[in-house]
Amino acid sequence: xxxxxxxxxxxxxxxxxxxxxxxxNTHTIVGYVTYIHLVEDMxxxxxxxxxxxxxxIERSKKAIEIAQTGxxxxxxxxxxxxxxxxxxxxxxxxxxxxxxxxVKVVPGVTASIGAAAALGAPxxxxxxHISLSxxxxxxxxxxxxxxxxxxxxxxxxxxxxxxxxRPNNLREALDIMLKYKDENTVVGIGKDVARKREIIKTTxxxxxxxxxINMTSIVIVGNKNTYVADGHMITPRGYxx
Amino acid sequence: xxxxxxxxxxxxxxxxxxxxxxxxNTHTIVGYVTYIHLVEDMxxxxxxxxxxxxxxIERSKKAIEIAQTGxxxxxxxxxxxxxxxxxxxxxxxxxxxxxxxxVKVVPGVTASIGAAAALGAPxxxxxxHISLSxxxxxxxxxxxxxxxxxxxxxxxxxxxxxxxxRPNNLREALDIMLKYKDENTVVGIGKDVARKREIIKTTxxxxxxxxxINMTSIVIVGNKNTYVADGHMITPRGYxx
Numbered sequence: 227x228x229x230x231x232x233x234x235x236x237x238x239x240x241x242x243x244x245x246x247x248x249x250x251n252t253h254t255i256v257g258y259v260t261y262i263h264l265v266e267d268m269x270x271x272x273x274x275x276x277x278x279x280x281x282x283i284e285r286s287k288k289a290i291e292i293a294q295t296g297x298x299x300x301x302x303x304x305x306x307x308x309x310x311x312x313x314x315x316x317x318x319x320x321x322x323x324x325x326x327x328x329v330k331v332v333p334g335v336t337a338s339i340g341a342a343a344a345l346g347a348p349x350x351x352x353x354x355h356i357s358l359s360x361x362x363x364x365x366x367x368x369x370x371x372x373x374x375x376x377x378x379x380x381x382x383x384x385x386x387x388x389x390x391x392r393p394n395n396l397r398e399a400l401d402i403m404l405k406y407k408d409e410n411t412v413v414g415i416g417k418d419v420a421r422k423r424e425i426i427k428t429t430x431x432x433x434x435x436x437x438x439i440n441m442t443s444i445v446i447v448g449n450k451n452t453y454v455a456d457g458h459m460i461t462p463r464g465y466x467x
Numbered sequence: 468x469x470x471x472x473x474x475x476x477x478x479x480x481x482x483x484x485x486x487x488x489x490x491x492n493t494h495t496i497v498g499y500v501t502y503i504h505l506v507e508d509m510x511x512x513x514x515x516x517x518x519x520x521x522x523x524i525e526r527s528k529k530a531i532e533i534a535q536t537g538x539x540x541x542x543x544x545x546x547x548x549x550x551x552x553x554x555x556x557x558x559x560x561x562x563x564x565x566x567x568x569x570v571k572v573v574p575g576v577t578a579s580i581g582a583a584a585a586l587g588a589p590x591x592x593x594x595x596h597i598s599l600s601x602x603x604x605x606x607x608x609x610x611x612x613x614x615x616x617x618x619x620x621x622x623x624x625x626x627x628x629x630x631x632x633r634p635n636n637l638r639e640a641l642d643i644m645l646k647y648k649d650e651n652t653v654v655g656i657g658k659d660v661a662r663k664r665e666i667i668k669t670t671x672x673x674x675x676x677x678x679x680i681n682m683t684s685i686v687i688v689g690n691k692n693t694y695v696a697d698g699h700m701i702t703p704r705g706y707x708x
Binding site for chain 1: 473475479480481482483484485487488523524547548549550551552554555556558559560561562563567570572573574575576577580581583584585587588589590591592593594595596597598602603604608609611612614615616618619620621694696697699701702703704705706708
């Protein structure tokens, strides 16, 4: 069996019981070096296949090769493996190479949900996930999605909001949102959620300081009803209270 | 402390370690009768405050009242408590009544993520969550969101897709999507995910049989690149393979 396991945002507390059990019970673990560190204490005595950043295709191929020998193997991903994670890539490669192996995706708490819980309850009404990384999706397509989501008043979760290679994508996305959203719309930021250096804060589209945002950050832009009370970011569900 | 705990889709395997620990260590548990049943074996000897369907406001008020006495209390929700769950309502009520209590939202695996993992990897590119329940959001707003999401080629997760009271919302939503999406677009269905009667299947917009869909179902409509291979629903991330 090839298990594709989402580790959650970063702490063992936010891993699912199934993810913990699969890692405990599987001898061979494949992962990116940073994710391996997240679960280091669970990996003693195991066979590790570790690759560096952008080694996703190599990792997936290795996991598939191991599974083809009949050995159990778990490939790990932060957050949920099916959200901008490893699950799709492994299944795509298996399909392309016409390899038939047993695959089980073990779901996890994705970054937006971890950040949302730490912020309060910003995702209580309809929302979108958009990755601002244009490495694999054309920037025009991403901009069109930001426009559509803002126009229809979705809460918008931005993954990969800003990196050294694309310092301006976030501000450009926020500027598109300002066509429809007020500049005082609440924005929640979760950085290194559930890790030692966790930072949780709320600001507004107008006041957001992009230089604080990096690849370990999730940015959640509220809808027109989102507000902050007692330190919590809240998007109303619509109850009459 | 008032803990607001997401139980995940329905099995203990998909609960987070933190959710399990909070329920184990908190004496008073507030919940809807169905959710109480999901974690029944963990509740022996505890004080339970149980209410029926549509008792959400009553439940939230009771949990807040108990927390105000200084006692720890956990209010439970299926999936993630912050996605169409109890977290927003509790925080809204506390804000409205100007009650200051310590609140901790414990995140969980939401229904779409549980269904997606069982289906394969349909959420590997940008996606939306839309609830088709028009009890608290006007149907015109929901239709506008469906239109915007389909036009910008999001993968679309439909929560509360169909009930006896609104048997036609799902077909109406799919018809709106057909303005932009092909009738052969892959649709994944997860029903009672991670529970005894789990049903997982893929179909297309054209062939979807609405009568199979109820309130325990999640419907995931793919984007234009979503395909099915070896029984898995896959939305490509965009790698060149």
